Amino acid sequence: MTDISLLEKGVNNQLALMAQLTNKDKQDAVKKIISLWDPLNCPLSHLSWLAWALSITLWNDAWPEYIKRKVVQNSFEVHRYKGTPYSVQKALNNLNIQAQINEWWESELNENNQRQPGTFNVDVFISEQGIDLPLLQQTHEVIKHHKRASAHYNLTMNLSNKTQLNMASTSISSLSATVYPFYAGELKSVDQFLIASAAISLNQITILPGV
Numbered sequence: 001m002t003d004i005s006l007l008e009k010g011v012n013n014q015l016a017l018m019a020q021l022t023n024k025d026k027q028d029a030v031k032k033i034i035s036l037w038d039p040l041n042c043p044l045s046h047l048s049w050l051a052w053a054l055s056i057t058l059w060n061d062a063w064p065e066y067i068k069r070k071v072v073q074n075s076f077e078v079h080r081y082k083g084t085p086y087s088v089q090k091a092l093n094n095l096n097i098q099a100q101i102n103e104w105w106e107s108e109l110n111e112n113n114q115r116q117p118g119t120f121n122v123d124v125f126i127s128e129q130g131i132d133l134p135l136l137q138q139t140h141e142v143i144k145h146h147k148r149a150s151a152h153y154n155l156t157m158n159l160s161n162k163t164q165l166n167m168a169s170t171s172i173s174s175l176s177a178t179v180y181p182f183y184a185g186e187l188k189s190v191d192q193f194l195i196a197s198a199a200i201s202l203n204q205i206t207i208l209p210g211v
Contacts (some may be wrong), residue, residue: 039072047072055079058091058145060138070094083148085120091146097139098125119152125160 035041042050047068051059054075063071071094078094081087085101092099100123104115124139136157143153 039069042069042072044068051075058141063095067095078146082146087146088122088143091142092124092139095138095142096128097142098127099123100125116152118150119154120147121154121156123156123158125158127160131157131159 036043036046036050039047039050044065047065048059048061051068051072054072056071056075059068059071074090074094078087078090081090085103089099089101102121102123104117104119107115107119107121109115122139122143126135129135139155139157143155147153
């Protein structure tokens with residue numbers, strides 16, 4: 001941010017210095033105000049006021065800090081789709097509650113081979129803690145705050161345990177060799193018998209002078 005001054009050029013140095021200091025204070029104040037509206041940088045002591053300013057109606061001062069910042073950070077997304085299953089699931093996820101939501105037409109048939117219109121089922125899966133009354137009450141509050149007012153729901157709490165199964169295989173082989181000192185064993189001699197023949201002939205021709 002650049003310095004902005006309303007003083008005319010040529011004023012004395014004292015007034016110019018005062019204006020510069022005042023402008024710097026304004027810049028620092030603007031930066032602090034901007035940080036107050038940032039869910040990740042807002043001081044923890046002011047975070048509840050930021051939640052109030054963003055119309056977050058469900059708030060608990062006992063939440064951990066990272067939960068509070070996550071709820072404020074995702075408040076626009078939750079408000080945008082409020083009244084839909086997505087909003088309910090998003091609000092539950094903000095509290096680290098994993099859930100699966102099925103509308104009435106996605107649910108299984110009841111004993112009368114029917115489905116109840118205008119309802120939805122919420123299956124909550126808990127793995128990092130036990131299921132107790134405060135958790136059950138908190139889950140109900142989140143669903144009621146973000147569901148459609150005319151919709152009724154069924155809540156099922158599931159305690160799940162996830163274990164990673166590792167598989168490995170190995171192969172080990174070895175070769176054992178024994179080296180003995182050199183010694184003369186059985187001696188073998190290989191002879192080669194060759195057959196050859198030759199023929200030599202000589203023809204002697206004598207030429208006599210004529211008579």
